[in-house]
Amino acid sequence: DTEVTQTPKHLVMGMTNKKSLKCEQHMGHRAMYWYKQKAKKPPELMFVYSYEKLSINESVPSRFSPECPNSSLLNLHLHALQPEDSALYLCASSQGRRGVSYNEQFFGPGTRLTVL
C-alpha cells in the first residue's frame, strides 16, 4: 500500500462548528505532515509529527489542533475557523529517518475546506 488517504474529500463548515480532518498511511512512515494550500500557490507547511511527537509547528493559530493517535493516523481538529481558512488541506508522510529518505514526502489527495 503506497497511498496516503484523507477524509473527507470536501467539507463545508460554519465559523462556530467543530470538525476534524483525518489522514491515514500504511507505508510504515514515521513522519507525517499537515499543509495548507491556497489556489495556484505552493503548499504551506503547518505541522510536522516525527515518531508520533509534534516536532514542528509553523506558528499556526490555535484554532487548528493536530493530533497523532498512532504512527498511521494524523488528525487535524478545527474550531472557530475564519473564512480565510478556506483552502485545500494536504496530509503527507515520509519515512522520517534523517538523511536520504526523510524528505521524500508523499501527499494525500487533500480535503477541500470551505468556511462560511
Place this chain on the structure above:
Amino acid sequence: GQQLNQSPQSMFIQEGEDVSMNCTSSSIFNTWLWYKQDPGEGPVLLIALYKAGELTSNGRLTAQFGITRKDSFLNISASIPSDVGIYFCAGDSRNTGKLIFGQGTTLQVKP
C-alpha cells in the same frame, strides 16, 4: 528566510515539444524534489535528487541537482496532453523534513 525562485511561471506549448523549468535558491540545499499537481489533487512526487551534479530520469522526465547545490532543473521531453498541471520544485537544507517550495510552473499543452 530561504526562498526558491521557480521559472517560468507558466508555459503554453504544442504537444510533442520539449519543456524545461528550473529553480534557484539563495542558499545551499541538500535535497531537491520535483512534484506535479493536477487540479483538485495532491502533489505527486516525480523525482528526488540528493547529490550535487546528480542527473536522474523518470520516463520522459529528467532532472538535475546543480553543482553549486543552489539550483535544479526539470526537463520534459515530447510533451503530451496529460503533462498539463502545476510543477513544483522543493528543497531542504537541513534534512528536517521542512521543505521549501517554489511558486510553481503551470504547464498547458495544446494537442
